Amino acid sequence: xxxxxxxxxxGLVAVNCSKRSSNETLKTWFSSHRYSNTFGWVRFEVVxxxxxxxxxxxxxxxIAMEAVEKFMKPxxxxxxxxVLIVGAAGLVVNxxxxxxxxxxxxxxxxxxxxxxxxxxxxxxxxxxxxxxTHSHDQMNMRAVFLHVLGDALGxxxxxxxxxxxxxxxxxxxxxxxxxxxxxxxxPPSDTIVGGEVPCVCEGDIEHVTRNKWILYMDPIMSxxxxxxxxxxxxxxxxxxxxxxxxxxPDHLDIEELTKQFRNVPGISFVHDFHVWQLNGDRMIASxxxxxxxxxxxxxxxxxxxQILCDIGIHSVTIQPEFDLVQTQDCSMDCTSTDCDER
Numbered sequence: 001x002x003x004x005x006x007x008x009x010x011g012l013v014a015v016n017c018s019k020r021s022s023n024e025t026l027k028t029w030f031s032s033h034r035y036s037n038t039f040g041w042v043r044f045e046v047v048x049x050x051x052x053x054x055x056x057x058x059x060x061x062x063i064a065m066e067a068v069e070k071f072m073k074p075x076x077x078x079x080x081x082x083v084l085i086v087g088a089a090g091l092v093v094n095x096x097x098x099x100x101x102x103x104x105x106x107x108x109x110x111x112x113x114x115x116x117x118x119x120x121x122x123x124x125x126x127x128x129x130x131x132x133t134h135s136h137d138q139m140n141m142r143a144v145f146l147h148v149l150g151d152a153l154g155x156x157x158x159x160x161x162x163x164x165x166x167x168x169x170x171x172x173x174x175x176x177x178x179x180x181x182x183x184x185x186x187p188p189s190d191t192i193v194g195g196e197v198p199c200v201c202e203g204d205i206e207h208v209t210r211n212k213w214i215l216y217m218d219p220i221m222s223x224x225x226x227x228x229x230x231x232x233x234x235x236x237x238x239x240x241x242x243x244x245x246x247x248x249p250d251h252l253d254i255e256e257l258t259k260q261f262r263n264v265p266g267i268s269f270v271h272d273f274h275v276w277q278l279n280g281d282r283m284i285a286s287x288x289x290x291x292x293x294x295x296x297x298x299x300x301x302x303x304x305x306q307i308l309c310d311i312g313i314h315s316v317t318i319q320p321e322f323d324l325v326q327t328q329d330c331s332m333d334c335t336s337t338d339c340d341e342r
Contacts, residue, residue, distance in 0.1 A: 003059055004097070007052050007147035014048025014140040017041050018279075042279045046240045048140030053237040056146055060226045060233070063154075067219035067226070074215035080165040087158030094152035098145070139240055139280050146236070150229045157221045164214050239280075246276040249283060252311065261287065264303050266296040268323075275313065286317040293322055 020026065020041040025034040077083050248254050252275060261270045269290035277283050285308055291297045297320040308316050 003055065004094075004147050004151050006055065007144045010048050010051050010055075011140045011144040014044045015138065018044040018048075018138075039278055039284075042282065043244070045138045045140045046243050046279055049143045049236055050240040050244065052140060052143030052147060053233050053240065056143070056150060056229060056233045057237060059150070060229050063222050064226045067222040070219040070222075071216065074219075076165060076215070077162070080162045083158060084162035084166065087155050087162055091152060091155035091159060094148055094155055097148040098152055139236065142236060143233075146229070146233055149232075150225070153225050153228060157218070157225055161218045161221065164217055168211050168214055243277045243279065248275050249277055257307070257311075260307060261289070261304060264300055266291055266300045268292075269321075272319075278315075282315070283313045284315045285313045286319070288319045288321060290321045290323050294320075297322075 017026065018041055022038055022040040024041075025036050026041065027034045242250075254273065254275060257275075258270055258273055261267060261273070267289050270287060272286070272288040274287070275283060275285045287304070289297075289300065289304070291300055301318050301320075304318055305316050308314075
């Protein structure tokens with residue numbers, strides 16, 4: 001539950017900060033400096049997703065290590081009835097949390113743009129874009145949902161394990177009570193050995209002579225839980241990490257787009273073409289093109305923006321380079337030698 005609270009705190013902070021506009025500054029509690037961001041603060045949701053997914057993977061590692069330890073030293077709970085009550089209560093709370101965050105984590109819609117274009121390569125790229133769904137959900141809310149889901153699955157494991165411990169016989173003698181619940185009742189004389197009452201406690205695995213598999217049920221189900229959480233969390237962790245590293249979205253072929261640009265009439269050279277994601281659904285592109293004059297640039301820019309718009313990129317910066325010689329080189333290089341080295 002503590003991990004869920006931390007996930008909620010991180011998610012709420014990320015949501016509040018991501019709503020800030022580009023003209024709003026951000027001041028942290030440990031610094032007097034005010035930070036600004038010309039793209040806005042929407043990437044806070046990506047940071048929140050990365051933090052929460054990292055916490056969840058660390059939790060998976062902790063559960064896996066504990067499961068391995070239980071394989072080495074199996075044990076039974078001292079009070080399975082109490083474990084059942086606590087697990088059931090936790091399951092109810094987590095189911096409510098899943099209902100609360102499930103809608104936010106899976107809400108979304110697709111961007112399908114239908115713009116006619118003559119190039120067959122462009123049509124293939126547009127078809128690839130239609131297959132790729134741009135989800136409008138907040139990545140950090142998905143991470144919070146995974147936290148609650150993991151806790152709910154953990155509660156299911158606890159409940160099932162407790163039920164098995166309670167109802168599956170595992171004592172060496174069914175006539176002997178599993179646990180002495182009353183000290184005032186005198187046991188039968190045939191159960192007294194040496195003047196002592198043989199109490200088979202749940203935590204003592206030496207007396208488990210039947211259905212010994214129940215000793216390993218908890219660690220096995222814990223490892224299954226870890227596997228489920230890793231399968232759902234690792235993709236989110238990778239996605240948020242690559243977005244922060246400003247990598248090209250995985251559904252785009254940057255080389256194919258560059259070829260399309262070079263095939264546009266009027267463009268003699270294309271370079272410094274960059275595409276990256278600002279957050280889960282907003283993509284940005286910038287490119288340098290070499291054209292003959294301003295008139296050609298106006299026509300070419302419309303075509304390039306249409307190509308990028310068809311694949312979901314609506315924020316585009318196109319820098320023209322007017323070069324009558326039309327050399328295959330950048331005509332606006334930085335004159336500083338230090339800039340060239342970088």
